[in-house]
Amino acid sequence: MKWSQEALNEEKPGKEKIAVVRCETVAEVCPGAACFKAFNKKKRHFQKYPEDAELIGFITCGGCPGRRVSRLVDSLIKHGLTTVHLSSCMLLDGDYPPCPHVEEIRKSIAAKGIKVVDGTHH
Numbered sequence: 001m002k003w004s005q006e007a008l009n010e011e012k013p014g015k016e017k018i019a020v021v022r023c024e025t026v027a028e029v030c031p032g033a034a035c036f037k038a039f040n041k042k043k044r045h046f047q048k049y050p051e052d053a054e055l056i057g058f059i060t061c062g063g064c065p066g067r068r069v070s071r072l073v074d075s076l077i078k079h080g081l082t083t084v085h086l087s088s089c090m091l092l093d094g095d096y097p098p099c100p101h102v103e104e105i106r107k108s109i110a111a112k113g114i115k116v117v118d119g120t121h122h
């Protein structure tokens, strides 16, 4: 099937377009399957989204102190990004230490007018 650029650019107004930002260090040992599972089944921190919500980005922070986040969020905004979820691995104090930079990362995303939600699958 051939897609025209017009068809790809056609957007339903108000559609949720979501990205997940996760820890670069944890990404070395985690393929992100639990985050995708939670999104695909609309569970846990994704449960409020309608069926047509899209996951348009799954990015890592780029390493402490999150140097990649701002640039990638800017790129995603061009694709209609509405909300960024901070991954559970950035927030929990369990198998991994919680991110010491999470507040700055959260503020840098919110300053662009993008909604920030804590957590993905936990």
Ligand code: SF4
Pocket: 022, 023, 024, 025, 026, 061, 062, 063, 064, 065, 066, 090, 098, 099, 100, 101, 102
């Ligand atoms: S800034 Fe936070 S999320 Fe990113 S690598 Fe460091 S600890 Fe992990």
